[in-house]
Amino acid sequence: xxxxxxxxxxxxxxxxxxxxxxxxxxxxxxxxxxxxxxxxxxxxxxxxxxxxxxxxxxxxxxxxxxxxxxxxxxxxxxxxxxxxxxxxxxxxxxxxxxxxxxxxxxxxxxxxxxxxxxxxxxxxxxxxxxxxxxxxxxxxxxxxxxxxxxxxxxxxxxxxxxxxxxxxxxxxxxxxxxxxxxxxxxxxxxxxxxxxxxxxxxxxxxxxxxxxxxxxxxxxxxxxxxxxxxxxxxxxxxxxxxxxxxxxxxxxxxxxxxxxxxxxxxxxxxxxxxxxxxxxxxxxxxxxxxxxxxxxxxxxxxxxxxxxxxxxxxxxxxxxxxxxxxxxxxxxxxxxxxxxxxxxxxxxxxxxxxxxxxxxxxxxxxxxxxxxxxxxxxxxxxxxxxxxxxxxxxxxxxxxxxxxxxxxxxxxxxxxxxxxxxxxxxxxxxxxxxxxxxxxxxxxxxxxxxxxxxxxxxxxxxxxxxxxxxxxxxxxxxxxxxxxxxxxxxxxxxxxxxxxxxxxxxxxxxxxxxxxxxxxxxxxxxxxxxxxxxxxxxxxxxxxxxxxxxxxxxxxxxxxxxxxxxxxxxxxxxxxxxxxxxxxxxxxxxxxxxxxxxxxxxxxxxxx
Numbered sequence: 001x002x003x004x005x006x007x008x009x010x011x012x013x014x015x016x017x018x019x020x021x022x023x024x025x026x027x028x029x030x031x032x033x034x035x036x037x038x039x040x041x042x043x044x045x046x047x048x049x050x051x052x053x054x055x056x057x058x059x060x061x062x063x064x065x066x067x068x069x070x071x072x073x074x075x076x077x078x079x080x081x082x083x084x085x086x087x088x089x090x091x092x093x094x095x096x097x098x099x100x101x102x103x104x105x106x107x108x109x110x111x112x113x114x115x116x117x118x119x120x121x122x123x124x125x126x127x128x129x130x131x132x133x134x135x136x137x138x139x140x141x142x143x144x145x146x147x148x149x150x151x152x153x154x155x156x157x158x159x160x161x162x163x164x165x166x167x168x169x170x171x172x173x174x175x176x177x178x179x180x181x182x183x184x185x186x187x188x189x190x191x192x193x194x195x196x197x198x199x200x201x202x203x204x205x206x207x208x209x210x211x212x213x214x215x216x217x218x219x220x221x222x223x224x225x226x227x228x229x230x231x232x233x234x235x236x237x238x239x240x241x242x243x244x245x246x247x248x249x250x251x252x253x254x255x256x257x258x259x260x261x262x263x264x265x266x267x268x269x270x271x272x273x274x275x276x277x278x279x280x281x282x283x284x285x286x287x288x289x290x291x292x293x294x295x296x297x298x299x300x301x302x303x304x305x306x307x308x309x310x311x312x313x314x315x316x317x318x319x320x321x322x323x324x325x326x327x328x329x330x331x332x333x334x335x336x337x338x339x340x341x342x343x344x345x346x347x348x349x350x351x352x353x354x355x356x357x358x359x360x361x362x363x364x365x366x367x368x369x370x371x372x373x374x375x376x377x378x379x380x381x382x383x384x385x386x387x388x389x390x391x392x393x394x395x396x397x398x399x400x401x402x403x404x405x406x407x408x409x410x411x412x413x414x415x416x417x418x419x420x421x422x423x424x425x426x427x428x429x430x431x432x433x434x435x436x437x438x439x440x441x442x443x444x445x446x447x448x449x450x451x452x453x454x455x456x457x458x459x460x461x462x463x464x465x466x467x468x469x470x471x472x473x474x475x476x477x478x479x480x481x482x483x484x485x486x487x488x489x490x491x492x493x494x495x496x497x498x499x500x501x502x503x504x505x506x507x508x509x510x511x512x513x514x515x516x517x518x519x520x521x522x523x524x525x526x527x528x529x530x531x532x533x534x535x536x537x538x539x540x541x542x543x544x545x546x547x548x549x550x551x552x553x554x555x556x557x558x559x560x561x562x563x564x565x566x567x568x569x570x571x572x573x574x575x576x577x578x579x580x581x582x583x584x585x586x587x588x589x590x591x592x593x594x595x596x597x598x599x600x601x602x603x604x605x606x607x608x
Contacts, residue, residue, distance in 0.1 A: 060113045068183035069099065074313060135350055166336060176325075181326070224269060234258065366447070368432050370395065371559065373414070376428070387408075387410040391410075391427070397559055402570035405599075406603075418561055449522035449527035463498040484523055490513055530560040534563050567603060
């Protein structure tokens, strides 16, 4: 048995558990209550940042002031020109200087506004993506089993980006619209109540238009988002399947399948674009007609001598501004609707209750390795058939037990129950006498290692992939691990040895080499419990022989659970359990079961 790496597993488990806790801004709670809707929900995301937002809004109003001061200055200058008073030049000069001051202040005030706004937006963006990553680490394996990874990637990247765009529209575009309309209405109300009342007619019309189209736009946006998520997931699957597709000359079939999906995206997108365009056109026609009416109305008042020529220009400018701002607000509805869809999309993940949280349960500082199944029953979600029923079995400490049986018999389910990925529907799974439901899973899993059927490697060096999950691994120990895993020849052949970069998914390595790296990763953890899930399947005989030698080195002195497809690889197991019909059909040694001529013998005969 290799010397143990000096790693404080309990401290590592505590560190992992603390990382899984949310920050002060608990997005899960925000989305989980169900009482927040629309803009209120969006504002809840900015809890704790209201002061910075208030400062940003204040300076936005100041820097935006030239847009509603300019009509007043223009009216004053026009009146000075048309009235030909003795102080005309003075009035023109004063108003020009005032306007210049308001324009110049835009530079410093805009800087302060953007600084505080960007600080808040980027922090919330960081927190949202961080919360999603943490939540994904907490969600059950069953959840990840039925959720496509492409959809989750879309939520982390695209939907958070859409929320950032939504915030920009709310805190910049919509804020500018509100400020401009409010300032214009206040000035008009003070100058002429009759014109003010005329202006107010446009607001209800705008609201009615928004209410009429809002539901439709939300529906189209929802369909478009869901289609995009599905397409994103299909694209990822297509990319991963390219070697298989190319090998079987199925390129045209994949292109045809993706072409249909892309056509559906284009169809939904076009439907959304056309409706938005139709909406915008009707809005523009209505507001332009009211603009003509406003010009005629104010001109008529001026002819009667009740307002000046400058006031006509001022009212028309303000009305055009209100028309433009309301029209802008109308065009923002699709963007806001799309952003709110992204908020809801992220909420689907952050409010999901299907999580694995055992942080407040008993921590295991050491594990002997006894695993006991007591009357265990299990069935998958949305399935009426039970995979296991009244399953009773004990794996003793230090024992190597292999599970065999037909596909779908429940072998991998047993491993997942032992790891804690799945919870038994009935009965108990005991680890050293402790019910697995009552223990801290992170502390328990720091004492186990899993070698899956398909080795999972990441882009990085060979050293990084082997030492993943272990800290400060000494070079001397790492050399022993490499030798024990039969990787020494591979390391010596690589240009940079252990520091050689591995391509995505280990693309520059053979299947056997990738599997031996997974075994080396298990060696580094020096676990008390070892889980091997068909670790030698789909390999050639030479690779299988090398991996079998590595496994024989690895299992010494550890509790080992093996699911095996090739029966020849489990000849040295202490016991073999044949699984079928929801439970244990027979158990014994390799030679004993072969001589018995029962279920194991039948399986063995099929492989001859």
